[in-house]
Amino acid sequence: MAPPTMIETSVRHEFSPIVTEDRVVRMSSDAQNSDVKFADWDKFKFTPIRESTVSRAMTSRYFADLDKYAESDVVIIGAGSAGLSAAYILAKNRPELKIAIIEAGVSPGGGCWLGGQLFSAMILRKPAHLFLEELGLEYEDEGDYVVVKHAAFFMSTLLSKVLSFPNVKLFNATAVEDLITRRDETTGDLRICGVVTNWTLVSLNHDTQSCMDPNTINANVILSASGHDGPFGAGSAKRLDKLGCIELGHMRGLDMNSAEDAIVKGTREVTPGLVVTGMELAEVDGSNRMGPTFGAMALSGVKAAEAVLNVYDLRKKQNNP
Numbered sequence: 362m363a364p365p366t367m368i369e370t371s372v373r374h375e376f377s378p379i380v381t382e383d384r385v386v387r388m389s390s391d392a393q394n395s396d397v398k399f400a401d402w403d404k405f406k407f408t409p410i411r412e413s414t415v416s417r418a419m420t421s422r423y424f425a426d427l428d429k430y431a432e433s434d435v436v437i438i439g440a441g442s443a444g445l446s447a448a449y450i451l452a453k454n455r456p457e458l459k460i461a462i463i464e465a466g467v468s469p470g471g472g473c474w475l476g477g478q479l480f481s482a483m484i485l486r487k488p489a490h491l492f493l494e495e496l497g498l499e500y501e502d503e504g505d506y507v508v509v510k511h512a513a514f515f516m517s518t519l520l521s522k523v524l525s526f527p528n529v530k531l532f533n534a535t536a537v538e539d540l541i542t543r544r545d546e547t548t549g550d551l552r553i554c555g556v557v558t559n560w561t562l563v564s565l566n567h568d569t570q571s572c573m574d575p576n577t578i579n580a581n582v583i584l585s586a587s588g589h590d591g592p593f594g595a596g597s598a599k600r601l602d603k604l605g606c607i608e609l610g611h612m613r614g615l616d617m618n619s620a621e622d623a624i625v626k627g628t629r630e631v632t633p634g635l636v637v638t639g640m641e642l643a644e645v646d647g648s649n650r651m652g653p654t655f656g657a658m659a660l661s662g663v664k665a666a667e668a669v670l671n672v673y674d675l676r677k678k679q680n681n682p
């Protein structure tokens with residue numbers, strides 16, 4: 362018997378590529394005419410381009426963004442589930458704010474591409490399902506908790522929505538190396554006024570190369586969402602500890618029930634000018650980890666957005682430089 366073939370020429374497809382002259386210009390579904398009409402691929406040709414045009418198309422935009430976001434309204438450190446949930450709420454509700462997201466990894470998304478132990482499904486305890494409804498994401502309702510069929514489905518949906526807002530710029534492959542601090546003349550408190558950045562690959566090589574100075578971004582409010590301690594995580598918390606602004610609590614062992622409530626409750630402005638969200642808070646407060654349940658990350662992000670706006674609006678009212 363002949364093996365099943367991958368290509369069957371008589372198959373009727375639901376779509377029809379529209380061909381003008383020798384190029385395919387668009388695809389559309391056409392119920393009346395569902396036989397596929399392929400382009401004449403022998404004649405197919407893209408529009409011409411010079412290499413420098415590609416280079417300028419990228420660099421002009423990137424440097425324009427660096428210029429625009431050098432003064433940001435909000436900087437978010439870390440594009441994991443907590444940082445991106447906050448970015449979504451902020452960007453949607455306050456389209457006039459310039460929001461820069463700084464992500465050390467090349468791939469944004471943090472630890473949210475899989476569930477626990479590299480399994481696919483993502484579990485969120487109620488009422489975090491309300492955030493899924495806001496995103497228009499499907500889930501299975503299991504009573505006290507809900508299940509998204511794949512964590513990547515959650516992350517890719519959230520990411521695409523955040524990136525579609527015109528007031529958001531994601532600078533990935535860029536690490537926050539330090540915080541910009543100023544002493545408040547009236548209170549004497551240290552205030553966080555921005556971030557110190559560098560290409561992540563440069564940050565990883567400070568030990569092997571002579572001084573490679575960083576870049577900076579000033580901002581009215583910083584939202585730190587850099588996750589629990591690890592190669593990059595909890596950077597703001599550790600820096601604030603060294604500056605004497607807080608005393609690190611260090612994340613404790615796993616307890617799903619207490620951990621998720623503690624993260625949402627603890628989401629706040631930890632030091633003037635800097636709000637902390639997500640698992641970085643476990644390092645600040647010494648609360649438990651929750652492992653593979655993600656409701657607290659989403660709702661901590663939502664609460665953080667509110668805290669960021671309170672700080673921002675107050676700062677604007679006081680006209681603080």
Ligand code: AHZ
Nearest residue numbers: 439441442443465471472537587588593639640650651652
């Ligand atoms: O790359 C980091 C990740 O994408 C990024 N990041 C960390 N330090 C950074 C720095 N500059 C720029 N200095 C930095 N970016 O921050 C992101 C953090 O994402 P995450 O998913 O690790 O944190 P989260 O708090 O959004 O979610 C944590 C989810 C949990 S719970 C848990 C447990 O209980 O064990 N483990 C995880 C991953």
